[in-house]
Amino acid sequence: MELTCADETLSLEVMRWLSHLRAERRLSAKTLEAYARDVRQCLAFLAEHWGAQVTLKRFAALEATDIRSFLAMRRADDIGGRSLARSLAGLRSFGRFLEREGKGRVGALSAIRAPKIGKSLPKPIQIAAAKRLADADERAGEDRDPWIWARDAAVMALLYGSGLRISEALGLKRREVPGPGEGDVIIVTGKGNKTRMVPVLQNVLALVQDYAAMCPHPLPPEGPMFVGARGGPLKARIIQLTMKRLRGALGLPDSATPHALRHSFATHLLSRGGDLRAIQELLGHASLSTTQIYTGIDSERLLEVYRNAHPRA
Secondary structure, three states, X not given: OOOOOEXXXXXXXXXXXXXXXXXHHOOOHHHHHHHHHHHHHHHHHHHHHHOOOEOHHHHHOOOHHHHHHHHHHHHHOOOOHHHHHHHHHHHHHHHHHHHHOXXXXXXXXXXXXXXXXXXXXXXXOOHHHHHHHOOHHHHOOOOOOHXXXXXXXXXXXXXXXXXXXXXXXXXXXXXXXXXXXXXXXEEEEXXXXXXXXXXXXXXXXXXXXXXHXXXXXXXXXXXXXXXXXXXXXXXXXXXXXHHHHHHHHHXXXXXXXXXXXXXHHHHHHHHOOOOHHHHHHHHOXXXXXXXXXXXXXXXXXXXXXXXXXXXXX
């Protein structure tokens, strides 16, 4: 990562910090990328704010007003509270690293309160619509090969049927997905490289098998289960574009994204009596508080039923 806004010593410490996060903390590539971007943006701001290249000594002497100015600049760019909180978390992580290494204590970072993050409930997709998204026939008429229709249907079915993140579904290897009648669970790798076992429906496995039988590209056991038009690993963007096309065809709102299928999986299980801790395990949430957002969705649904059905005096 090139840091023209920082001197050589500070740039080296940033690289050492990122290596530490990668090797010892084992943060995901996306989190590392976000932290690196946040620190780079902060150093670029400080260089312009101070009118000079940022040195390690100057960074360690940061004042709370400097951090507040940086966050205010980011908020002026219409950055939300969640992203601002992550920026502050990344800077604090770098500050703690410097302190542990004996390179200075950035006390101002602990004096800043994290921005408030508004609670936003996920928007699940109705059961009937979620099922249609996993139906290859819904794609009929598109100017694409039938095997691609079958592939997209299989991916959507995994997202809704097993509550997978899109990265988890696309990260599956061929050998990790049993054929119909050969098993009813799959092992997926989630955030932080943590693995978990999730159930998979036989009709979902049948959709995957249909796709594999139609796919014109080789699917070796150690290779990706889902491939793109040219045979390389399938990109998440392709599934996102597919969902965008289907939203129009099915009359669904913009909130109907691939990740919304995972939300729908959790919400529909909960509404039918699923245990919250079991759903936590299925989703791979580290904390039950993350899963508890779905109780809010279910409460809203119950209140709506109450308001619509209760005989008023």
